[in-house]
Amino acid sequence: MDSTKYSQADFASIEGKDIMERAAIFAEFLNDTRERRHLQYRRVSLSGSAPVMQVQDPYTGQIRDMIYFGSNDYLNLTRHPRVIKAGHEALDKYGAGAGSVPLLGGTLDIHVRLEEDLARFKACEAAMIYTSGFGSNAGTLISLLQKDDCAILDMLDHASIVDGCINTNIRYFSHNNMESLERVLKRSRDKYRTKLVVVDGVYSMDGDIAKLDQIVELAHHYGAYVMVDEAHATGVIGDNGRGTPEHFHIEGKVDIVAGTLSKALGAVGGFIAASKPLIDLIRFYSRSYIFSTAMTPQAAGSLIEALKVIEEEPELRQKLWDNIRYFRKGLTSIGFDLGNAETAIFPIIIGDDLKVKEICRRCHEENLYVNPVVYPAVSKKLSRIRISLTAGHTREHMDRALDILESLGKEYSII
Ligand SMILES: Cc1ncc(COP(=O)(O)O)c(C=O)c1O
Incomplete structure (x- = not known):
């Protein structure tokens, strides 16, 4: 199966197929997604939530330190x-x-x-x-x-x-x-x-x-x-x-x-x-x-x-907001569409599932952990990369992310 021609929503129910048949068809879809290295879900962390997290690469088994922009641990209280x-x-x-x-x-x-x-x-x-x-x-x-x-x-x-x-x-x-x-x-x-x-x-x-x-x-x-x-x-x-x-x-x-x-x-x-x-x-x-x-x-x-x-400790929230302002300025000056985002969640709206998956794959290869959000979580024309910031991210972390995103944004013609 060519997984790029389908979305997860296509397997939510399949006409005439019972649960075991549906599971077998979905497995084909997942296997192809995995082979294309488009599967970026359920990555396994060995260190827990933190601005830099140890993650096991699902494809090579290698342990990598990744800058982690996928957490909702906004104040790093974990x-x-x-x-x-x-x-x-x-x-x-x-x-x-x-x-x-x-x-x-x-x-x-x-x-x-x-x-x-x-x-x-x-x-x-x-x-x-x-x-x-x-x-x-x-x-x-x-x-x-x-x-x-x-x-x-x-x-x-x-x-x-x-x-x-x-x-x-x-x-x-x-x-x-x-x-x-x-x-x-x-x-x-x-x-x-x-x-x-x-x-x-x-x-x-x-x-x-x-x-x-x-x-x-x-x-x-x-x-x-x-x-x-x-x-x-x-x-x-x-x-x-x-x-x-x-x-x-x-x-x-x-x-x-x-x-x-x-x-x-x-x-x-x-x-x-x-x-x-x-x-x-x-x-x-x-x-x-x-x-x-x-x-x-x-x-x-x-x-x-x-x-x-x-x-x-209000300084934690103040640090988070310093980061939000800095990162927003960086992303918007590069030319990314952030919709109406105002808080620690940054959606980079791309509107093309395949590009989202490809860019996320490339980010992961650069040790930048960002999440793909595609149909059916959002409509197809609003598929996106979701980045969340925490108080513990440093300027260095954010600058590194901005550099990688800018270069990929140009390569995939989204800016
Ligand atoms: C807006 C919103 N409400 C509720 C939940 C569910 O919360 P929990 O993860 O604690 O089950 C989430 C996500 O996890 C969420 O994003």
Whole structure:
């Protein structure tokens, strides 16, 4: 099979083929992709997340030090000494696991403490934690929205949000477009019981910021509630890193604040913050919370400390923003199209799957770790290279990336 003639979406379902037949056909596609060295997913790291990471080359087996622009560890808290120490202490005190689901004996005092700290950090009455951000978004939405309700989603919302809406009606509005949102809100006003507008605070593939102040105003005007997913905003935007509501000075006005604990907070898990009655409702109806073992003590311990570090060491966020400004200037002066990116996520939009894969392959050969994002993650005309910056990247790392990208950009005629 010539894999360059297909995309992954072609194998999502194959007419008349059962799962084993479909798997065999997909294996042909993957094998050819691998032979062309276009497969840049699941690279194995031997060192963990850091600005420079040891990676095993999947084709040669060689161990290489790569400048790593694929991480969401925006403040490098995965390796922060205080965060590591707190994780060790929790591991020593409570052991490796929580032992049970949160409602039936799995709740530890450090889980409660983390939930209280998150509620305060997000200016909400209460918060609850999950073991993944995907599980918190999907599990919360599934528990809240039913067939008489409606989820009003931005077209670029994260998959965990879309999957959470399987039991309800979905209406989409054009990405970050307030006229489009207003039209949907007007049409939905008298048609559904609950209307919930759900947006990402910072969009994971585009790096732009939702117009949350306008979204909240419009939604409330038309009798809808708002949920924001702060996965890529927490720790990054807002004067104190509290995220999108802080960025727009509307803390306390968003009905549901969701997010992950796996990106700037450096560990793993997800959270929902809202009014106390709503959190209590979700705790008793969200199946991915009820039927899943509670977060590991080590993660909870690390996360409590990570929140403190975000509050007590603003210089980390300032360093991240110095890097964002420097790198943006470099990429735009070279002539790359960055769409509306404003944060630590830089999409280099190319609009040609094959070129994206080829350029990523060449970057990897130069020890530059960047991620290809192609159809169906984004539409074909918007396929891109996704770069994410962290506070720990140095000028040297960024200059090296700019040099390689400039030369490849010219070679592949994208600048
Ligand atoms: C916007 C957004 N929401 C939710 C998630 C899921 O979070 P987690 O990785 O913690 O499951 C991600 C990505 O991982 C994301 O980018």
